[in-house]
Amino acid sequence: MSNYPLLLSGDVDFMVKGIFKYNCFGHEVWITTTHVCALIVMLILIVFAACAGRAVRNADIDKAPGTFLNIVELLMDFLDGVINSTMGKNAAKFVNYILTLFLFIFLSNISGLLGLRPPTADYGVTFPLGLITFGLITFNKFKHQKVSGVIKGLCDPWVFWLPINLIGDFAVPISLSLRLFANVLSGTVMMALYYGLLPIFVKIGIPAVLHIYFDLFSGAIQTYVFCMLTMTYVSDAIGTD
């Protein structure tokens, strides 16, 4: 019997698939498509970063920059502008992390265009990203507001608000990661349904428009939102002192 009895014509497929299985201290551990796609994305990023670093190091100040260097400068200008306008004087400490996050999530989201299954359409990828943000928030809270400030912030209007404030704090990584995950997953599912269920003659040309919306537009927006919210939360935790 088919795994998806609700989808009658068979080849709709957007699930994470296991590729390779091994035993780790008695537990079954799977290497899945997510791992492979994430590794491909990281490989592309590493090669890009190495090329960009070399281009910048070998740049000749007296000459106009070439095409590749221009693209790198454009990207850096844009991201620096966004990070500076959001975080203000704290930007210098976080620009590396936010930049890495931005590039990884963006390339992951649009990797559907390259025929990969987007790694961010797996909750096992987005939840750790949310947890890193949560760790950054908590660390900076304790570092800049001290323990007394954190306790004061938790009991904000009154002591009895403590559980609600705690839930609010712990909801941050969950809502952050679920937002990214669900958006990318919905795009993946829509494309899989389109390719799997419709007759062949509508699959020529028309999917390009859908790919622009579901992969490029939605992916770019969600990348922006994730980075923006991370920056906002971290600057909130640092405070204005």
Place this chain on the structure above:
Amino acid sequence: MNISGDDFIRGCSAIGAGLALIAGIGPGVGQGIAAGHAAAAVGRNPGAKSDITSTMLLGQAVAETTGLYGLLVAMLLMFVKPLLNK
């Protein structure tokens, strides 16, 4: 016609998935209101168009979250089927 317990649960899961997507109404209305106000703001102050657009997109993406929770519940009911004991 005999309907087994598993079939009944599958059918009810499909109905539940459809009902869960009613959650899409709220974000739709909210995003429409946000876009309308952003359009009005651009009309009043065309110079601030890029700032208004980025703020609108951020707010809309946050407002979308509740709808996405509905979508996730629907997905779980349709494809993971937690109610069927395998």
